[in-house]
Amino acid sequence: MADSESPPGAVHVTQDDVRRLCEFIYRRTGMSFNDNKRYYIDRRLSERMAATGAGSFRSYFATLRSDANHEIEHLVNAFTVNETYFYREDHQLRCMTSDLLGRIVQGKKREDPIRIWSIPCSTGEEPYSIAMWLMENWPEVDSHNIEIVGSDIDTRALNLAGAGIYGSRALMRLPRDVIDRYFARIEADQVQIDAGLRDSVQFTRANLIDASDMARYRGFDIVFCRNVLIYFDDASRRIAAENLYDCLRPGGYICLGHSETMSRISPLFGVCRFADAIVYQKPEAGHVG
């Protein structure tokens, strides 16, 4: 979707405006931007100012600070690279079914739910992938009560996730038979995910670095938190890690993106090297294993 009509950088913002904006985004979301991204930020800011009809940075910033129309979410989303597609980094999904779940069910009564969290889940590809993967690859899927939650800071992304409508690019890693089982074509280049799968995932809004937000989420067995911590600075990264720690049950696991390691962020977690992936574990009372 190119904005090819508008001249690049049409809205004038000063260095000082950008600095204030970045400071504001940092305080609210933990995302930090370096100078390399100045051009990118200018462009996204101009887009959002045009979209909201703001005539000046000052009026735009006022809208942002008053949180009118959830503008902070829209702005953060404008900075977002929506890289998600189904079965992305499927080695972690394989690790979940071949190693993690076996260990998790050992410590549970049959009626206890298994709780899996995808944060941030953007438009839902990750939590739906988890659901499909379990259906396809975990023989015990029918004998447990599995709860899958997808959370994101952006309510618009969450609405799209709930609707479950995707372009064909999101399907590129899925086997043909899986596509046939779980998706219905609704337009030439659009599919909708099966209603049963849509019901199997609960979508909620949450901000990783907001402790009061995160306090509503407890008792997860597995958390997928991929490719978001790389955009945080050290301080926000530590806060996010501590918040996630509190959301996990003792012995629960956290899966990060392939370029991220918890070891450099927080000493709270143990490292588990499985055949398919490295994951991090909240210690069971007294030990990691």
Add this chain to the structure above:
Amino acid sequence: MSDNRAASVFSKPRVLVVDDSSLMRLYCRDVLERGGFEVEQAINGIEAMEKILGQSFDLVIVDVNMPRLDGISFIRALRAHASSIAALPTLVMTTEASSQDREDARAAGANFYLVKPVAEAELLRHVAMFIGGRS
């Protein structure tokens, strides 16, 4: 961009890949599209300049050795432009590995210099230096 919805969830960062090798363009396009970027291509510096003047981009990935207008001259022309495109980040991706080539690119105003071959993860990591947000 006046469509609110498009500006939010669906607006992808745009990258221009400038290389005279169609295979390189194809490789970059595949990697970057998988990475969530929208990719436009140009076969030399002249075509790149024309595209930049007509469309918006977040980053240009440019080869050095190209017919008509080479990568270094292209970056010099871009930096000398009177409009805001002069600040467009440029990532040089080339087989030329000498320190003189690096210095020439830096002096012309390139933001970063990568020597081919560049693996998928490495390319995405370097692009992410200039294009931010979570994925």
